[in-house]
Amino acid sequence: MTLWPRLFDRTMEVVAAILLVALLVTVTLGIVTRAIGEPLIWTDEVSRFLMLWVAVAGWIIASRRRAHIRIRFFHDMLPVRAWRAAEAGMQFAMILFGGLIAWYSVHLVQSNYDLEATTVPLSMGLLYAPMVLAGIVTLLQGLHELADNLRNRRVAPHAPAAAPLQEAAE
16 A cells, blocks of 8 residues: 555544544533533534544545445355456446535535534534545545456456365266
8 A cells, every 4th residue: 555545544543533532522521511400502513513524434444444344145156257347336336426425415515504503603514524525535445446356357356165066076
């Protein structure tokens, strides 16, 4: 992996950790102030923003690590060429999904930019801003995985699960 992807990945991990700590502090502050009878009205709204941002940071990190859940039972039974074709189809879907998320998120940010949150002086457009980055990262990750798939098209994608039928019969 080159310098820029490693730097991006590390930055996303640090951002995710900071957001998670901020979320925990905000929720805890809300709980404690309610318990003492003097609730801070902004903690619910800020925690809503932070929860979305934490979720998007996790999405980006999981995409970069290729850690999203994939059930490959039937996929891994396919011969190499069919496996590669199915993988390319999934990668095209990932590229399309990332592009659509980025495109529509830009619209959401623009249409909510002039709305202010109820309890804090923040634009509601900020609620949707991380989705733009997530869409772009998903699209780029799909392109990278598709390029890897095409570059390695002659290499078996996985070890055979069982011996071929002719060998098993002998």
